[in-house]
Amino acid sequence: MSTPGFPAGTLDSVGTPIWISALAEEQPHHTVHVVRGLEPTEALELLGAKPRLFQRCMIPRDRPETWRSAPAEDTFTMLAGRIGDWTFVYDAEGATSFDADSSPTTVPAKKLSADGRVAATSTVTFTMKTDLGYAVDGEVVVHVINGGLPYVETELPAELQAAIDAAGTFEPSYEDQADTSVYLRVLAALADLRCTTDDLRHISLVATPFG
Template structure:
């Protein structure tokens, strides 16, 4: 079962991209099912004029990262492969550190001490605006779905 934004538009995988956008409080989110809009310049643009923006990426090759920008400038880029929580959290801004602490870590038996799980950046991106939503909350969000490409 394909549950991507493209599936909602009837787009065949690999033929185009789809964007799914919504707003929760002061935060706008965009889900890009093909990664065409991911670029550090996008995060910088989204954070222009004093705003805060974060983008989280999880590729088909399990490359996982988070870009955090404030006022049009990138403040932090977090690559999960290089993330050692005890070391890196101390160097993060207070807001980003709090988001990672709220995100928590889900270690598995093959993790090294302090190693972060691959989904931590998505949870941290959700924790930045204080998103603590149930599935019912998510189902009530008005969404805009558009083809892109």
């Protein structure tokens, strides 16, 4: 295991940032978005959530059977908060990961990064397919899938390259097991969300259903 950007206690046994694991179901199909310079409620609106359904929430000490019980009730599938300059949105069902005409991750990253912002999105599916979209000022700069290293003709943005370096590699328990959490580590490193679930209990969180 080599994950130089993550202190002890911030990753779970398969290399997923532990705060994401705490929100996820046992076999998740989920999406995580990060954006710099946008409030949580604004990010949720851009992703299609309705402000009238937003509720402030806290994560309980004891993990519920499904994380969606944590904010309020089972209908709440999205959770958003802000630490420093970066806002995160956790989508427990992956409902915000794509639309009918576009590849996964590219649409939300473009929307969130509009007006000069930087955003990134990663989805992990039931079948353990993964991808990462990184966008600047409404344009996708990098989109990679299934753990492949980003390849572009020009040099990667410095902050993205630093996040990739910080994410490092995580050796699986079994030889045929892929590192499906690498893109989630990249997102967490990019947004400096190398934190624990307890850290999330000290910030204001917004929960909402999608749509």
